[in-house]
Every structure is written in C-alpha cells, then in structure tokens.
Amino acid sequence: MFSPATRLLLDNERSKMNFQETVQRYAELLLGDGSWLTEELAWTVLRPRVGPLTLSDVAQRLAGNSHALIVERDFEEAYTDNAVVLDATDEAVMIVDLHRTSNTPDPDFIAQLSRNVDVWHVSWHTALSRRMIHALDGRIIAAVPHLDPADAVGEDLHSVQAELAALSAAQHDPWPAVEATALAIVEKRTGARLRLDWFDHAHPSIAIDQ
Numbered sequence: 001m002f003s004p005a006t007r008l009l010l011d012n013e014r015s016k017m018n019f020q021e022t023v024q025r026y027a028e029l030l031l032g033d034g035s036w037l038t039e040e041l042a043w044t045v046l047r048p049r050v051g052p053l054t055l056s057d058v059a060q061r062l063a064g065n066s067h068a069l070i071v072e073r074d075f076e077e078a079y080t081d082n083a084v085v086l087d088a089t090d091e092a093v094m095i096v097d098l099h100r101t102s103n104t105p106d107p108d109f110i111a112q113l114s115r116n117v118d119v120w121h122v123s124w125h126t127a128l129s130r131r132m133i134h135a136l137d138g139r140i141i142a143a144v145p146h147l148d149p150a151d152a153v154g155e156d157l158h159s160v161q162a163e164l165a166a167l168s169a170a171q172h173d174p175w176p177a178v179e180a181t182a183l184a185i186v187e188k189r190t191g192a193r194l195r196l197d198w199f200d201h202a203h204p205s206i207a208i209d210q
Contacts, residue, residue: 019166022187026180026194034196038176042097042123043183044104045089045190049116049137055086058093059206061113062102073205083205087198094192100125102208107143110135120189122147122182132167132182134160134189147178163189 030038046058059068062084070086075098078085084097084104095104103109105123113119114135124130124147132144134154142154142164148171149164157164163185170177187193 019184019188022184023170023177023180026183027176029194029196030176030179037098038124038179040098040100040125042095042100042102042104042121043186043194044095044097044110044113044119044121045092045186045192046094046113047092047118047120047190049118053093053117055088055093055204058086058095058113061115062095062206062208068206070204070206072202074202075199077202078205081205081207082209083207086204086206089190089192091191094190096194097123105129105131105133107133107135107140111138111140114138118190120186122179122186124179130179130182132163132185134163147182 046053055070056068059070060066062068071081071083073081073083073085075085077083078101079099082101084095084102087094087096095102097104104113104121110119110121110133115138117136119133119135121133121135122131130145130147132142132147134141140154141156142152142160144164144167145151147167149168152164154160166181166185167178170181183194
C-alpha cells in the first residue's frame with residue numbers, strides 16, 4: 001500500500017506525463033498533416049458551471065440574440081457563409097473559427113461569453129496575434145498575449161500558475177512547442193480535443209454578422 005503522500009506524488013507524475021504526451025500530440029499535428037492550422041485558428045471551449053450548456057445557448061451568446069440559426073456546414077461552407085463551427089463534447093461546447101469570423105480572440109467578448117461558464121481560448125493568426133484567455137463568470141482570470149507568461153494579465157493569475165509555468169517552460173523550445181502547449185492546456189482544462197479528422201466533416205455552425 002502506498003502512503004497518501006506517495007500516492008499524490010505518483011498521481012502528479014502521471015499527470016505530468018499525460019500532459020507532455022498531449023503536447024507532443026498537438027506538436028505532431030501542427031508539424032504534420034495539420035500544418036495548415038498554423039495559419040489561423042481560434043479555439044474556444046465553454047464549460048458550464050451550473051446546469052447543462054447547449055449548442056443553442058452558445059449560438060445565442062455568439063449572435064447576441066435569441067434568434068441564432070444553427071446550420072450544418074463543412075469548413076468551406078462556413079468560410080463562404082461567414083460562420084463559426086460548434087461542437088458539443090461530453091462536458092463542454094467548443095467554437096472553432098479558422099477565418100477570424102468571430103470576436104472570440106477579443107478578451108471583452110470572451111468575458112461576455114463566460115456568463116455562468118468557464119471559458120478557455122487559444123488563437124493565432126499566421127503565428128502573430130497569439131493569445132490564450134481564461135474567463136469565468138464575466139471576468140478575465142488570465143489573458144496571455146503572445147502566449148508569453150511574461151505579458152500575462154488578469155484578475156487571478158495565481159489560479160493558472162501551473163498553466164503559465166508550462167507555457168514559460170516552452171518559450172525556448174523549438175516551434176511549435178508554445179502553440180502545442182497552449183492547445184494541450186485547453187484540452188486539459190476542458191476535456192475538449194482537436195483532432196485532424198474532425199475538420200473533415202460538417203458540424204453545427206452559426207453565421208456571424210460583422
């Protein structure tokens with residue numbers, strides 16, 4: 001039998017190994033057949049704090065009204081129709097925007113989305129304008145411009161100390177270590193996952209007025 005302290009240590013080591021495996025998976029995706037995702041990506045995941053969160057709920061938050069129309073589109077159709085793609089996981093709803101259709105990279109907009117939900121976001125545009133945002137109940141807990149913890153601001157940076165440390169450790173590693181680490185953080189904190197084959201199919205989507 002392991003002592004409680006030993007069991008905690010083992011659990012922490014397993015958690016670190018699992019996280020590094022997730023980072024490696026995203027690095028391989030960005031370096032391999034998913035290299036086109038390095039051009040532009042905005043990935044936002046909403047986890048409810050109280051009660052269920054539906055696609056309709058998220059669509060209404062994105063559109064700013066109760067008449068948001070959800071339509072099945074593939075990513076080419078989403079681009080043509082100025083739409084973002086939605087998907088429901090077991091515990092969350094994620095928003096994927098490949099073409100800067102929505103305002104999700106904007107911290108103020110993320111704060112609006114986070115009413116009664118926990119929101120994690122990572123985005124970049126041709127390797128520029130990179131950022132990670134964590135928002136909760138209308139507050140920006142942490143915003144990390146350039147995916148660099150040295151520039152992080154927010155109301156409770158202490159609560160994301162482990163995530164900032166992981167990003168900091170990746171700063172001097174070869175590209176795309178920082179981007180892969182940011183994606184792994186979102187997966188770890190939300191349970192949502194980006195898979196390359198997911199982009200091959202149509203998904204619920206909502207057109208966004210510019």
